[in-house]
Amino acid sequence: MLPSATELVAVLGLADQLVGRSHECDFPESVQHLPVCTRPKFDPEGSSREVHDRVTALLTSALSVYQVETAVIEQLRPTHILTQAQCEVCAVSLTEVEEAVATLTHTQPKIVSLEPSTLAELWSDIERVATVLNAPGKTVVLALQARVRACADKVQSLGVRPRTVACIEWTDPLMAAGNWVPELVELAGGVNLFGTIGKHSPWLEWDALRTADPEVIVVMPCGYDLEHTRQAALGFSRLPGWSELQAVQSGEVFIVDGNQYFNRPGPRLVDSLEILAEILHPGIFAFSYMGRAVERLDRRE
Numbered sequence: 001m002l003p004s005a006t007e008l009v010a011v012l013g014l015a016d017q018l019v020g021r022s023h024e025c026d027f028p029e030s031v032q033h034l035p036v037c038t039r040p041k042f043d044p045e046g047s048s049r050e051v052h053d054r055v056t057a058l059l060t061s062a063l064s065v066y067q068v069e070t071a072v073i074e075q076l077r078p079t080h081i082l083t084q085a086q087c088e089v090c091a092v093s094l095t096e097v098e099e100a101v102a103t104l105t106h107t108q109p110k111i112v113s114l115e116p117s118t119l120a121e122l123w124s125d126i127e128r129v130a131t132v133l134n135a136p137g138k139t140v141v142l143a144l145q146a147r148v149r150a151c152a153d154k155v156q157s158l159g160v161r162p163r164t165v166a167c168i169e170w171t172d173p174l175m176a177a178g179n180w181v182p183e184l185v186e187l188a189g190g191v192n193l194f195g196t197i198g199k200h201s202p203w204l205e206w207d208a209l210r211t212a213d214p215e216v217i218v219v220m221p222c223g224y225d226l227e228h229t230r231q232a233a234l235g236f237s238r239l240p241g242w243s244e245l246q247a248v249q250s251g252e253v254f255i256v257d258g259n260q261y262f263n264r265p266g267p268r269l270v271d272s273l274e275i276l277a278e279i280l281h282p283g284i285f286a287f288s289y290m291g292r293a294v295e296r297l298d299r300r301e
Contacts, residue, residue: 001022001037001038001068001081001082001083001084001092001097002022002024002025002082002083002084002092002114003022003024003025003026003027003264003266004084004114004264004265004266005082005083005084005114005129005266006018006021006022006025006027006031006082007027007028007264007266007267007268008082008114008125008126008129008266008267009082009129009133010027010028010031011126011140011266011267012126012129012130012133012135012136012137012140013135013136014133014135015028015030015031017133018031018034019034019035019076019077019078020034020035020036020037020072020073020076020078021034021035021036021037022036022037022038022066022092023036023038023039023040023066024038024223027260027268035072035075035076036069036072037068037069037072037073037076038066038067038068038069038092039066039067039069040065040066040067041065041066041067044223047172047232048170048171048172048221048232048235049172049173052170052172052173066092066093066096067092067096068092068096068097068099068100070100070103070104073100073101073104073109074104074105074106074107077106077107077109078107078109079107079109079110080109080110080111080112080132080133081097081101081109081110081111081112082112082114082129083097083111083112083113083114084113084114084115085113085114085115094111094113097111098111110132112128112129112132114129114265116180116265117179117180117198117199117200117265118179118180118183118197118198119148119180119183119184119269121198122180122265122266122269123141123144123145126140126141126144126267127141140267144267144270147270147273147274148187148270148273151187151188151273151274151277151285152187152188154277154284154285155187155188155189155277155281156189158189158281158284160189160281162189162190162191163189163190163191163215163216163280164190164191164193164212164214164215164216165185165190165191165192165193165214165215165216165217165218165276165280166193166194166209166212166214166216166217166218166247167181167182167185167192167194167195167217167218167220167262168204168217168218168219168220168221169181169201169220169221169222169258169263170201170221170222171219171221171232171233171235171236172232172235173203174203174204174205174206174209175201175202175203175204176193176194176195176201176202176203176204177194177195177201177220177262178195178196178199178200178201178202179195179197179198179199179200179201179265180197180198180265180269181195181201181220181262181272182195182196182197183197183198184262184269184272184273184276185276187273187276188273188276188277188279188280188281189277189280189281190216190276190280193212193214194208194209194212206239206240210239210240210241210245213245213246213247214245214246214247215246215247215250215252216247216252216253216254216279216280217245217247217248217252217253217254218254218255218256218276218279219232219233219253219254219255219256219297220255220256220258220261220262220263221258222258222259222263223258223259223263224257224258224259225257225259225260226255226256226257226293226294226295229255229256229257229258230255230295230297233253233255233297251296252296253296253297254279254294254295254296254297255294255295255297256275256293256294257293257294260293261275261293262275271287271289271293274287274289275287275289275293275294278290278294279294
C-alpha cells in the first residue's frame with residue numbers, strides 16, 4: 001500500500017509474489033504492470049500551496065487523503081497487505097486498510113503495518129517483514145548496513161569541517177525534513193539545522209532559515225521528482241533575502257528526486273545517504289547520482 005513497502009518486498013527477492021500495488025508504487029519498474037489498489041482523493045497537480053490546501057481541507061473530515069480500492073483487493077485475494085501508520089499524507093492509513101479488509105468476503109489477509117522513522121527501525125522492519133514472508137532478511141540488512149558504514153567511515157576519515165545543511169521537505173508552506181533525514185545528513189558529514197532524528201518533519205519559518213543561513217540547502221519535496229522540485233523551488237527567489245543566503249551565493253542549493261529516494265523509508269534510504277555524501281563531498285564520492293537523482297539549482301533560478 002506504499003512505495004517503500006513494495007521496494008522492501010523486492011529487495012527481499014519476492015517481487016514476483018506481489019499481486020497489487022499502490023498508485024504511487026513505481027520501483028522496481030517491473031511492478032508497474034500490477035493492479036492498483038489505492039487512489040488519491042484529491043488532485044495532486046498544482047502548486048505546492050494548492051496541494052497543501054487540498055490535503056489540509058481533506059484531513060479535516062477524513063482519516064486519510066487516499067482511498068482503498070476494496071473491490072480490486074477482493075479480486076486479488078492477497079495473503080498479506082503491507083501498509084503504514086506513520087503519515088496520513090503519505091499513503092492510506094492503517095485504519096482505512098483495516099476497515100477495507102474487514103469487508104472482504106473471500107480472503108482475510110494478514111496486515112503488516114510499517115512505521116520506521118530511523119535507520120534502525122528500517123532494519124527492524126525489513127527483518128520483521130522477512131520473517132512474516134519467510135525470506136532471508138538478515139542478509140539484506142547486513143548488505144545495506146555495510147554500505148552505510150562504508151560511507152560514514154570514509155566521511156570520518158576525511159577530517160574536514162562539517163557544513164551546515166538545511167533539508168526542505170515542502171516549499172510552500174516551508175517544512176524541514178525530519179524522521180530519518182537528519183540522521184542521513186549527520187552520517188554524510190553534515191550538521192543538520194532543522195528537524196530531529198526520529199521525529200516528524202516540522203514546519204519552518206522563513207525567518208528561521210534566513211537567520212540560520214545554511215551553507216548547503218537540499219530541496220526534497222515529498223512526492224516530487226526532479227522537474228516538479230525545480231518548479232517548486234522557483235518560488236524561493238521571491239522570498240526576501242533569498243539571494244543573500246550563503247548557499248545561494250556559493251551555488252550550494254541542490255534539488256533532489258525526493259519521491260524516489262528521501263521520502264521513502266525503504267532500502268533506497270542508503271542511496272539517499274550516498275546522494276548527500278556526493279553533495280557534501282564532491283570529488284571524494286562519485287556514485288553518479290548527479291544529474292540523475294540530484295541537480296544543482298542555478299543561482300538565477
